[in-house]
Amino acid sequence: MHYREREVTRVAYDCDVLVIGGGIVGLSTAYALTRAAPGTRVTVLEKEDGPARHQTGRNSGVIHSGIYYRPGSLKARYAVRGAAEMVKFCAEYDIPHEVTGKLIVATRRDELPRLHGLVQRGRENGIPVRELGPAQIVEYEPGVRGLAAIQVGTTGICDYPAVARRLAEVSGAEIRYGTEVVAIDRRPDRGVAVRTARGEVLRGRVLVNCAGLHCDRIALLTGDDPGMRIVPFRGEYYELARPELVRGLVYPVPDPAFPFLGVHLTRGIDGGVHVGPNAVPALAREGYDWGTLNPAELAGTLAWPGSWRIAGRHWRYGGGELRRSLSKRAFTRAVRRLLPAVTADDLIPTAAGVRAQAVLRDGTLVDDFLLREGPRTVHVLNAPSPAATASLPIGREVARRALRSLTSPN
Template sequence: MVQVRTIGYDCDVLVIGGGIVGMSTAHAISRAAPGTRVTVLEKEPGPARHQTGRNSGVIHSGIYYRPGSLKARYAVRGSAEMIKFCAEYGIPHAVTGKLIVATDRAELPRLHALAQRGRENGIAVRELGPAQITEYEPEITGLAAIHVGTTGTCDFTAVARQLGEASGAEIRYGARVVRVDRRPDRGVAVRTARGDTVRGRVLVNCAGLHCDGIARLTGDDPEVRIVPFRGEYYELARQDLVRGLVYPVPDPAFPFLGVHLTRGLDGSVHVGPNAVPALAREGYGWGVVRPREAAATAAWPGAWRLARRHWRHGVGELHRSLSKRAFVEEVRRLLPAVEPQDLVRAAPGVRAQAVRRDGTLVDDFLIRQSPRAIHVLNAPSPAASASLPIGREVARRALEALGPV
């Protein structure tokens, strides 16, 4: 048990952000150091309102990620832990497995390399031919596929809520942070839009779409900027066309997994997402424009360098965003039977993608530390799947920063 002095502080560790990573961090601190006082500030009226609660709910196995990377290590470990956590607390979940399907001969070497990567990450994979694909998914066509048995789905919002409750942390909703005063000898003082001041000895920044802004409020240069990408989804009206989870072979030059088919816990089938630039950090539609945020993104040199490097991908994504028929054609690569009337618009999400000044996308989880502050600066998918080990790592750093008293 870590003994801490709390006189003069409202808490020992102050977590900004009530998504699944922030709640997992609070939970991990309470497990590692009972008695440590944790306060979580979340600007929304409830937990997991953005990245955590606006995705396809897939528990990723870790097959996609470079061996040895944080994504690979945490996703492989975290997926098993997530399933166990859901079972322990009665949170809806299912281990369904998934198919990754090659529909073009040019994708076959990438599919084989992906199978090898999965094995290097310790994941059991089965390589399939066309006839075996139809055993799993009768309406899906492809030249070859990988079956990954450890992939599943769950309710990540329920997971985040349960993590927060089990942590014993004080969770303050409706607490948007507007100012941070950090002094090495006095910890941090955070002011919210309501005018409240919360004092803590160590700050943990899990603010997701706003993490780079919180880092700058703290006085740290994150050296990256969040460039928001909106993922647009449809639901499949003919749910019987898809039994489980079906993905295309991803393009290694781009960090998104492509348009995929995901059967949820309620039987609905999500189709998507495509990825287009959002005009606000929480830009869930083309009509959501926040000029100051859009201008800040445009002023970041990395955003323009990224656009120049990936403009062909970008044009295709924009076309599919504006043209339902183009989106349908993309889906038909996997599911030839789909018709335009089968796709019904569903709730979109926004990915908080960290981009460096040179225009490169940060392709791994990024956690930075400075005196009295730990910043989680890149935690898009598979962060929800990997949230339990991520939370432990952030908690370890926070408790080290807290130190003996």
């Protein structure tokens, strides 16, 4: 009797979970995966030659309290929780950090209602807030002037690149630097295969997309429509030549229509004081200056309807930001609202950052962290500031979703 045996194809997986992106969120996810499910094989793919080369390594190093964020939102919950966890993590691994507190200062009368709103929001989020008058502002910051302020005690500073390096070391994951993903083949019954720029093929049961500035592109490669696009905004910083003018952290009252906090003063772990950032459109996803242009990426930004809708709604605000980018004198005037003694000569240009801002088709700037799932895939689609502060709770949530996908039948 003759019969034909049915061919059985067996898939050899290189790991259980492939994480794309070696910033602080991707590394926190790897760290959470191996702790929640010991024995889980995790591989992190990072296109740069080290961790935290973009958003994580190019911010002002602030451990945010969570005061700005809508009560009940992921940003509010994860920032409040994450700030305490970040301080604990830094202490455990001897990473430079300090809980400094910060001032949020109103310099105009029309800012006072918004400042009082922040007091209420802080209380709803469980954050200790102290209200200050002009004389009390000077007690905290002799060089700062304002009509009123609030002091937020749980804000701090740390070395986020050092945090990312330590997460990579203790995560238990395999970290592959210099590994850029250029193609993805996802099949619900056979996991996910990725091809790198060097032609390697790696297979995992589940894919986690923590690609930051490129997260929408990675989502599209999997076959998922993310429903948003990353519109990159560059934040330009100066270093204060006279750091003695500022003791700690000083912020303006933010405009609630935007996810940007305005030009602020931040004394870092190294003792220097950063001034900034502004927020201007970048001409490339990694466009850290006006001279960096990626025509394909810029064309993609301009082709997204949401980009034009932002411009139409907020051209006046954007015009002010562009002026401050192109004119040091205009930038100095913005700083002098908080710190009257500062001069243009006190501001020394330093490294800029680019915010990976998710924008919906209708022009809405996504205000909260945005996590989406597809078959065998978890996407982190909006994780700008305060994502570094909130990275440990975000990592746990992403890991929870990835493990649920890992154990599901399809």
